[in-house]
Amino acid sequence: MPENQSEEKKKSPAKFPEEIGGKEERKIKARQEDRSVWFGLGMFGIVGWSVAIPTLLGIILGVWLDERWPGPRSWTLMGLIIGVILGCLNAWYWVKRESSRD
8 A cells, every 4th residue: 555545544534524624714715815916016016116215225325425525435335235234124024014914
C-alpha cells in the first residue's frame, strides 16, 4: 500500500467532518473577500508610490540644499538615502495595515 493510503486509514473517521468543515469555511471566506487582480495591482501601486514620492522629495530637497550651501558632503545623496528609508517605512506601514485586515 502506498504511504498516502496508509496515512489516510490512520486518520480517525470522526476528524473527517471537522476537516471538511474547516475547508468549507475557508472557501466561503475567500469568496466573500473582494480581492481580485485589481486589488493586487492597486496594492503594488500604493507600495510603489509610497517609496517613490519620499525618494523624489528627498532628492529635490538635497539638490536645493546643494545649490544654497555647497560643501564637502552631498546633500542630494543624503536626501536620496533618507527618502528611500522613509519610503520603505511608509510602504511597510501600508502593507502591514492591509494584511491586518484579514
